[in-house]
Amino acid sequence: xDYKEAGVDVEAGRAFVERIRKNVESTFRPEVIGGLGGxxxxxxxxxxxxxxxxxxxxxxxxxxxKIAHAxxxxxxxxxxxxxxxxxxVLTSGAEPLFFLDYLATGKLEPYQLASVVEGIASACxxxxxxxxxxxxxEMPGFYKAGEYDLAGFCVGIVEKSQLLDGSRVEVGxxxxxxxxxxxxxxxxxxxxKIVEANGFGWDDRxxxxxxxxxxxxxxxxxxxYVKPVLEVLRSGLEIHAMAxxxxxGIPENLPRCLGGRSIRVDPDSWQIPPxxxxxxxxxxxxxxxxxxxxxxxxGYVVIVPAKVAGEAIDRFSSYGIEAYRIGEAIEGTGxxxxxx
Numbered sequence: 001x002d003y004k005e006a007g008v009d010v011e012a013g014r015a016f017v018e019r020i021r022k023n024v025e026s027t028f029r030p031e032v033i034g035g036l037g038g039x040x041x042x043x044x045x046x047x048x049x050x051x052x053x054x055x056x057x058x059x060x061x062x063x064x065x066k067i068a069h070a071x072x073x074x075x076x077x078x079x080x081x082x083x084x085x086x087x088x089v090l091t092s093g094a095e096p097l098f099f100l101d102y103l104a105t106g107k108l109e110p111y112q113l114a115s116v117v118e119g120i121a122s123a124c125x126x127x128x129x130x131x132x133x134x135x136x137x138e139m140p141g142f143y144k145a146g147e148y149d150l151a152g153f154c155v156g157i158v159e160k161s162q163l164l165d166g167s168r169v170e171v172g173x174x175x176x177x178x179x180x181x182x183x184x185x186x187x188x189x190x191x192x193k194i195v196e197a198n199g200f201g202w203d204d205r206x207x208x209x210x211x212x213x214x215x216x217x218x219x220x221x222x223x224x225y226v227k228p229v230l231e232v233l234r235s236g237l238e239i240h241a242m243a244x245x246x247x248x249g250i251p252e253n254l255p256r257c258l259g260g261r262s263i264r265v266d267p268d269s270w271q272i273p274p275x276x277x278x279x280x281x282x283x284x285x286x287x288x289x290x291x292x293x294x295x296x297x298x299g300y301v302v303i304v305p306a307k308v309a310g311e312a313i314d315r316f317s318s319y320g321i322e323a324y325r326i327g328e329a330i331e332g333t334g335x336x337x338x339x340x
Contacts, residue, residue, distance in 0.1 A: 007140025009108060016110050016136060023114075023121040027131040031097070041132035043098050051160035057088035058153035063188040067218055069147050071202055074112055076221040077150060078119025080185045083222035084246065085154035086127045087300065090226050091242040091257060093164040093233060094156030098132040099124055101152040106143035108136065113148065119221070120152075127226040129154065166259030168240040173329040174309040175254070175263060178228075179322035180299030182220035182275055186247040187293040191218060194283035206282075208274045217275045225300045228319040232302075237312060241303040245295040252292070254301055255334040262332020265339050270324040273297045287340050303329065 003010060017037065024036055033042035045052060061080045068077050078101075086096040101120055103113060113136065124131045134152075143149070183191065195202070195214060202215035209217055225244075233239060241257040254263055276297065280290050290296060304312045309325055316323040330337065 007107065008138045012108050012110065013136060013138065016108060016113060019110055019114050020117040023118050024131045027121050027124040027129065029097070029128070029130045032130055032132065036133070041098065041100070043130065043132060046097075046157065049157065049159055052157050053094075053160050053163055055089050055092045055094040055156045055158060056153060057085045058151065059084035059088065060149070060151040061185050063192060064185050064218070065147075065149065066188070066192060067202060067215060071215045071219065072146075073215075073219060074115040075119050076219050078116045078121075079123040079221035079224070081150050081152045082120055082123035082127065082129070082154070083224050084185050085152055086123075086129055086156075086224065086226050087222070087244040088246075089154050089156040090229055091164065091244050092156070092158055093162050093239075093242070094158035095230055096127050096129040096154050096156040096226060098130040099152060099154045100132055101134040101150065102137070103134065103148060103150055104137040104139055104143065105148035106138075106140055106145060108138045109146065112146070116148070116150070123224060126224050129226070164239065164241055164257075166241050166257050169257070169259045169261050169303055169329050170240070170305070171261065171329055171331055172306055173240055173303050174306050174325055175265065175327045175329070176302045176304060176309060176312050176316070177270060177298040177324045177326045178225060178300040178302065178316055179270075179324075180245070180273075180295045180297055181223040182273065183218055184222040184246070184295055184299060186295070188218075190283070190285070190293055191279065194279055194285070198282055200282070206278050208278050210274070223299050223321075228316055228321060229300070229302070232312070232315050235315070237315065238305055238308055239302055240305065243301045245298050245300060249291050249294055249296060250298060250339060251336045254336055257301075257303065258329060258334060260334055261329045262335045262337055263327050264330050264337045265327035267339050269326045270297055291339055298326070301326070
């Protein structure tokens with residue numbers, strides 16, 4: 001017997017690396033030393049920092065992958081993977097520098113997984129972040145045929161004096177919400193239960209989605225906020241804190257950036273997108289459970305002084321991202337008030 005008979009095709013693995021090489025190398029920043037294929041990736045810290053702080057974050061795509069597998073569509077989940085990591089790192093004010101991925105599958109399907117890596121590379125390019133390396137693990141018997149799992153991590157950099165950790169938030173500061181692109185990459189165990197338990201299919205077209213299928217709506221990738229947020233930061237506009245709205249929704253994520261303050265949120269200050277309205281109705285999900293599970297149309301929040309709130313909304317809107325004033329910081333102990 002040999003390794004191939006056991007289910008692992010080493011030659012296919014080498015061919016896969018060559019297939020993705022061009023996409024990976026298209027993400028390289030000037031700080032990259034060497035090329036693809038070593039035991040480690042080499043990255044020189046950018047010049048100009050006096051007290052550089054490295055910021056890291058890791059995440060996966062979760063059971064959203066089940067929908068990608070069911071529809072045999074793999075071009076968006078790589079974007080999700082990168083976005084979930086770089087958006088987290090961004091909340092500290094850090095610029096993402098490099099990203100690494102881990103991709104595990106039962107049998108390596110080159111075209112399928114190349115599509116995944118194309119999405120990862122695309123998101124890295126959009127975020128100005130190098131895809132420095134990764135690992136592809138072929139694990140026969142561990143995953144079903146055609147299925148794979150994804151994880152990744154990102155490292156960013158910020159000047160210590162510019163690090164955003166919540167300590168700058170003051171009573172009266174305004175919360176500016178940046179719209180999500182949809183469900184992003186959280187709550188999909190509940191999404192799948194709603195769809196499957198009620199006999200819906202991924203190709204169904206609920207009227208509220210105006211012609212879009214459930215699968216299309218739900219596979220919309222997580223929005224990347226890196227470019228607009230960094231440009232606004234570098235413009236000199238004062239930002240006191242930021243939050244990425246992921247698992248746990250607004251109630252869990254917004255307090256993480258408030259430095260012990262509370263925040264009063266007006267739930268009528270933005271329009272909840274149709275996909276969330278459909279999920280609430282189809283699954284008979286309470287308003288509280290919806291807000292504690294999903295982003296409800298808000299993917300990122302920026303906390304700014306009241307005097308620059310209007311300018312912040314205008315700047316983010318100029319990037320084609322809907323921005324809303326949704327609330328303000330108040331005295332308290334880290335609660336979200338008024339949401340439901």
